[in-house]
Amino acid sequence: xxxxxxxxxxxxxxxxxxxxxxxxxxxxxxxxxxxxxxxxxxxxxxxxxxxxxxxxxxxxxxxxxxxxxxxxxxxxxxxxxxxxxxxxxxxxxxxxxxxxxxxxxxxxxxxxxxxxxxxxxxxxxxxxxxxxxxxxxxxxxxxxxxxxxxxxxxxxxxxxxxxxxxxxxxxxxxxxxxxxxxxxxxxxxxxxxxxxxxxxxxxxxxxxxxxxxxxxxxxxxxxxxxxxxxxxxxxxxxxxxxxxxxxxxxxxxxxxxxxxxxxxxxxxxxxxxxxxxxxxxxxxxxxxxxxxxxxxxxxxxxxxxxxxxxxxxxxxxxxxxxxxxxxxxxxxxxxxxxxxxxxxxxxxxxxxxxxxxxxxxxxxxxxxxxxxxxxxxxxxxxxxxxxxxxxxxxxxxxxxxxxxxxxxxxxxxxxxxxxxxxxxxxxxxxxxxxxxxxxxxxxxxxxxxxxxxxxxxxxxxxxxxxxxxxxxxxxxxxxxxxxxxxxxxxxxxxxx
Amino acid sequence: xxxxxxxxxxxxxxxxxxxxxxxxxxxxxxxxxxxxxxxxxxxxxxxxxxxxxxxxxxxxxxxxxxxxxxxxxxxxxxxxxxxxxxxxxxxxxxxxxxxxxxxxxxxxxxxxxxxxxxxxxxxxxxxxxxxxxxxxxxxxxxxxxxxxxxxxxxxxxxxxxxxxxxxxxxxxxxxxxxxxxxxxxxxxxxxxxxxxxxxxxxxxxxxxxxxxxxxxxxxxxxxxxxxxxxxxxxxxxxxxxxxxxxxxxxxxxxxxxxxxxxxxxxxxxxxxxxxxxxxxxxxxxxxxxxxxxxxxxxxxxxxxxxxxxxxxxxxxxxxxxxxxxxxxxxxxxxxxxxxxxxxxxxxxxxxxxxxxxxxxxxxxxxxxxxxxxxxxxxxxxxxxxxxxxxxxxxxxxxxxxxxxxxxxxxxxxxxxxxxxxxxxx
Numbered sequence: 001x002x003x004x005x006x007x008x009x010x011x012x013x014x015x016x017x018x019x020x021x022x023x024x025x026x027x028x029x030x031x032x033x034x035x036x037x038x039x040x041x042x043x044x045x046x047x048x049x050x051x052x053x054x055x056x057x058x059x060x061x062x063x064x065x066x067x068x069x070x071x072x073x074x075x076x077x078x079x080x081x082x083x084x085x086x087x088x089x090x091x092x093x094x095x096x097x098x099x100x101x102x103x104x105x106x107x108x109x110x111x112x113x114x115x116x117x118x119x120x121x122x123x124x125x126x127x128x129x130x131x132x133x134x135x136x137x138x139x140x141x142x143x144x145x146x147x148x149x150x151x152x153x154x155x156x157x158x159x160x161x162x163x164x165x166x167x168x169x170x171x172x173x174x175x176x177x178x179x180x181x182x183x184x185x186x187x188x189x190x191x192x193x194x195x196x197x198x199x200x201x202x203x204x205x206x207x208x209x210x211x212x213x214x215x216x217x218x219x220x221x222x223x224x225x226x227x228x229x230x231x232x233x234x235x236x237x238x239x240x241x242x243x244x245x246x247x248x249x250x251x252x253x254x255x256x257x258x259x260x261x262x263x264x265x266x267x268x269x270x271x272x273x274x275x276x277x278x279x280x281x282x283x284x285x286x287x288x289x290x291x292x293x294x295x296x297x298x299x300x301x302x303x304x305x306x307x308x309x310x311x312x313x314x315x316x317x318x319x320x321x322x323x324x325x326x327x328x329x330x331x332x333x334x335x336x337x338x339x340x341x342x343x344x345x346x347x348x349x350x351x352x353x354x355x356x357x358x359x360x361x362x363x364x365x366x367x368x369x370x371x372x373x374x375x376x377x378x379x380x381x382x383x384x385x386x387x388x389x390x391x392x393x394x395x396x397x398x399x400x401x402x403x404x405x406x407x408x409x410x411x412x413x414x415x416x417x418x419x420x421x422x423x424x425x426x427x428x429x430x431x432x433x434x435x436x437x438x439x440x441x442x443x444x445x446x447x448x449x450x451x452x453x454x455x456x457x458x459x460x461x462x463x464x465x466x467x468x469x470x471x472x473x474x475x476x477x478x479x480x481x482x483x484x485x486x487x488x489x490x491x492x493x494x495x496x
Numbered sequence: 497x498x499x500x501x502x503x504x505x506x507x508x509x510x511x512x513x514x515x516x517x518x519x520x521x522x523x524x525x526x527x528x529x530x531x532x533x534x535x536x537x538x539x540x541x542x543x544x545x546x547x548x549x550x551x552x553x554x555x556x557x558x559x560x561x562x563x564x565x566x567x568x569x570x571x572x573x574x575x576x577x578x579x580x581x582x583x584x585x586x587x588x589x590x591x592x593x594x595x596x597x598x599x600x601x602x603x604x605x606x607x608x609x610x611x612x613x614x615x616x617x618x619x620x621x622x623x624x625x626x627x628x629x630x631x632x633x634x635x636x637x638x639x640x641x642x643x644x645x646x647x648x649x650x651x652x653x654x655x656x657x658x659x660x661x662x663x664x665x666x667x668x669x670x671x672x673x674x675x676x677x678x679x680x681x682x683x684x685x686x687x688x689x690x691x692x693x694x695x696x697x698x699x700x701x702x703x704x705x706x707x708x709x710x711x712x713x714x715x716x717x718x719x720x721x722x723x724x725x726x727x728x729x730x731x732x733x734x735x736x737x738x739x740x741x742x743x744x745x746x747x748x749x750x751x752x753x754x755x756x757x758x759x760x761x762x763x764x765x766x767x768x769x770x771x772x773x774x775x776x777x778x779x780x781x782x783x784x785x786x787x788x789x790x791x792x793x794x795x796x797x798x799x800x801x802x803x804x805x806x807x808x809x810x811x812x813x814x815x816x817x818x819x820x821x822x823x824x825x826x827x828x829x830x831x832x833x834x835x836x837x838x839x840x841x842x843x844x845x846x847x848x849x850x851x852x853x854x855x856x857x858x859x860x861x862x863x864x865x866x867x868x869x870x871x872x873x874x875x876x877x878x879x880x881x882x883x884x885x886x887x888x889x890x891x892x893x894x895x896x897x898x899x900x901x902x903x904x905x906x907x908x909x910x911x912x913x914x915x916x917x918x919x920x921x
Contacts, residue, residue, distance in 0.1 A: 279718075399602045
């Protein structure tokens with residue numbers, strides 16, 4: 001049995017950030033991920049925001065982590081070379097009742113310690129966001145709010161962890177804990193057993209099932225809350241920051257936001273569902289998002305939508321650890337007293353992405369408090385370099401790049417201008433991209449107007465060549481999602 | 497050897513692009529360059545291995561690649577240079593072209609005239625708001641066509657096709673030939689969107705059912721598509737409750753329309769008609785940017801490649817004239833407008849003086865089908881300039897009508913012309 005100091009269950013943004021935080025120390029670490037790539041579930045389908053921190057209930061762990069993480073993002077994104085922009089966000093009020101609500105948010109934000117919050121007039125808002133609803137009368141302005149590429153954050157943190165010695169096992173599903181005298185000493189997976197002094201539950205949507213297997217918090221339950229989104233053609237509409245509606249009691253509402261890929265993102269709605277796999281989009285949901293978006297930006301045009309998707313938030317039901325705060329649905333980040341060897345996380349929904357850098361550090365602090373001797377490595381490398389992106393290069397840089405590697409001269413995705421060189425680099429990167437969707441998430445190929453219509457056959461061919469496989473074995477997102485069934489001139493079930 | 501300056505540079509080597517190159521050369525352009533992103537010239541014709549090409553222009557019934565090859569050979573015989581595996585990154589208003597190629601790196605070329613021949617692309621799932629999961633196995637018909645005809649792979653064995661566009665119907669037949677079962681073709685409109693001949697030759701002949709006023713309500717399956725839920729729709733495209741049906745399948749092909757491909761045109765500052773998605777052109781196929789011409793599906797989607805070739809000839813010839821500056825007279829033009837039951841008319845501008853010398857062809861599509869003898873009317877105000885009878889008028893089938901030199905006097909004094917399509921009395 002392979003032995004590690006730490007086994008992390010789950011390769012989402014939280015698992016990868018914790019892996020990176022721990023990789024600073026002299027520890028052997030294994031991260032297990034059940035999917036064919038990291039960040040395939042919640043971390044790649046969300047609103048891509050770095051929240052300022054005025055939403056979370058004062059005194060909650062959510063508020064504490066969000067507000068602590070916000071100023072860390074400049075260094076986090078800088079070291080990891082993640083697309084991130086502190087563009088600020090607005091909560092837009094369109095009538096008197098909503099203006100009152102802005103005051104409540106401002107008070108809460110100040111209590112949480114969010115810097116720079118102020119209420120601006122409708123005219124000030126319109127000067128910055130000309131497309132906003134002309135009826136907007138005022139807005140709460142949060143200069144520290146921002147946008148990022150959430151999958152890039154997950155990948156960069158994961159890659160940096162790998163650079164610092166962490167091993168990542170993909171297609172590896174946690175099954176149960178191995179225990180000895182009441183202490184967790186490892187995990188059973190579909191790909192064998194691994195022993196570890198500590199196991200970290202960063203299983204996101206599955207975090208309730210994982211902690212129940214350790215006998216922790218039997219009442220804790222994750223309810224998947226599905227949110228649907230539209231992406232708008234970048235040529236058709238430009239938003240400069242993040243526009244929120246005034247929130248209701250259940251949700252932050254349907255927002256209209258800039259993205260790091262220069263498209264506008266619209267969504268999400270919020271539906272509690274039972275199935276942790278159901279990321280389908282619905283006609284009703286699309287109408288709901290549409291009407292929500294029109295409230296903020298009336299000129300938004302349905303013809304300019306180029307993609308739609310849905311994501312699942314891992315909504316928990318844990319009461320706030322501080323019993324004086326009346327709130328359920330808080331983050332769980334703890335080392336439970338009842339079982340040894342477990343770092344337990346759960347309910348890390350929004351603002352989980354925003355809070356990720358702080359959560360990584362918080363886990364380190366918890367471990368230190370529990371007597372774990374953490375010794376820093378002399379050769380820890382916090383910088384993860386970005387790989388070249390043809391689309392963002394100047395003509396001179398492109399010339400030089402093609403001279404070095406001719407494959408950068410062959411454009412595969414014309415809408416997003418992604419070259420063969422970039423695809424090959426991702427296939428052979430520290431966390432290899434082995435499926436079409438893995439390449440799409442890393443390069444943004446296939447996300448434009450034609451939605452992969454032209455590039456798909458080419459990418460399948462490149463994947464097959466680089467992985468030494470048949471095109472028949474190439475998948476969209478892992479086993480079971482093969483693109484092709486058989487060669488032509490053959491009969492199903494018979495060899496060619 | 498790639499030169500720095502060309503008389504005419506054509507972008508795209510489909511039927512429109514190659515024809516433009518040929519016509520430009522024949523009209524006196526000294527050097528003509530055709531840029532193509534794929535490894536071979538021919539464009540989408542290369543994957544159209546069915547017949548039906550060339551009947552109008554060559555009097556022969558050819559498969560797509562053979563049709564393409566005829567013109568490619570002619571172009572090569574005229575000394576036209578093809579630069580393959582080359583992607584154009586940018587075109588400036590001053591007709592400078594920047595392209596990338598893995599052998600030559602970044603290439604900069606100055607053109608005296610440009611012909612845009614980028615063709616069109618398929619509408620996708622997002623553009624028709626198709627609900628459900630996002631598994632493998634949902635492809636546009638053209639992507640499936642490439643896989644089957646170029647790469648030699650089958651996308652699936654049990655297939656449902658959404659949309660009665662021509663590529664979808666042709667793929668229904670093609671996949672049937674390869675041993676797949678095509679369950680049915682669904683069309684949300686109450687009428688066919690492709691050509692009637694494809695309905696007969698690709699669906700009827702193979703007993704593939706077509707359901708009009710039906711659509712996919714939901715895609716089912718997480719990794720690979722497992723089924724679709726279909727529904728009948730009312731006249732306003734709303735699903736009719738109680739008509740849902742779950743159809744197991746491993747593949748859903750989309751043939752839900754084509755859109756002119758104009759990313760490069762926009763970069764060059766060419767004005768785009770929002771109704772069609774292609775550039776505004778005059779009857780020389782010149783766009784709003786002097787010296788930049790456009791031909792074929794990049795302007796509007798044609799039913800037949802033969803007509804794309806014809807448009808290419810015209811655009812190429814005029815590009816050559818522009819390049820060699822034989823034409824610098826003042827242009828006097830009038831707009832054309834879509835009238836009763838007409839979705840659009842191409843060209844959007846007519847140069848009055850061209851009409852003194854030769855015919856000008858108007859190309860249009862109707863909004864609603866008229867399954868009865870119909871009449872196309874070209875009017876100046878209330879006055880009918882010319883008209884033409886058709887046996888029927890269908891949105892899936894382009895209609896053309898010619899203005900002739902004898903109409904010059906009327907057009908010369910007119911300020912606009914309108915086209916109507918009505919049922920014959």
